[in-house]
Amino acid sequence: MEGSSGVRKGAWNQFEDDLLKDCANLYGEGKWHLVPQRAGLNRCRKSCRLRWLNYLKPNIKRGDFSEDEVDLMIRMHKLLGNRWSLIAGRLPGRTSNDVKNYWNSYMRRKVHSDKKEKKVKKQEAEANVKPHQVIKPVPRAFSKPTTCLQEKLVSSSIVGVSEAVGANAISSSESENWWETLLEDKEDNNTCFFGGEDGVVSDQNLISITCDFLTEAETWSDLLLHIGD
């Protein structure tokens, strides 16, 4: 297991690990070009550094990623892209290699499951196709008339018509209006949309809002594009 330059390659054994640990304890981290000589290892400096950072370094967390860690990783990846070292920096005990490996297998799983899902949907769609099905356009109607419309409708005989059309439109369960949800948010959180309890937008709120937007945007540049729209 030796490369053309005479240095050992491949998997590390316990003896090599011990030598590297001793060296790191004695001289500290860094000066990697000196490490093979100091530790008495027949390995290149890069290999030593990698072994230390990804495996031997104290406080390295092993085992599965928690839900919180995965959630944070996804958010950070949306923000930063494949900046594994930066993402790992936000996940205590995790190395960039761990994060990268996890992400790659996570994405592979995701792509795989997406393909499966699409295939199933396609099959379902094909099974549901009926020959010569004619789809007629349906007139759209307000699920709930606006205040000004309501006034007009109440004072005229159009009410009956609107009810008839309404029955053909969105069901009552779907007719929840966005502003109603907005007010519910206010009640639930005891905060005003965009603002704090007093309705004033603090820096803290702004950061929180920005982060929420960024989870929807792919990258910072996407956010800028949205702003520009």
Add this chain to the structure above:
DNA sequence: AAAAGTTCCAACCGCGGAGTG
């Protein structure tokens, strides 16, 4: 039980940036 396929993870490789003479 065994072959084939898949997943996971440690390690390698090449590139670019920072520092230095």
Add this chain to the structure above:
DNA sequence: TCACTCCGCGGTTGGAACTTT
């Protein structure tokens, strides 16, 4: 300014472990 060295990063690979057929 240029050339060189060192370091750190991200992409890729190899093979062990595990799962499926």
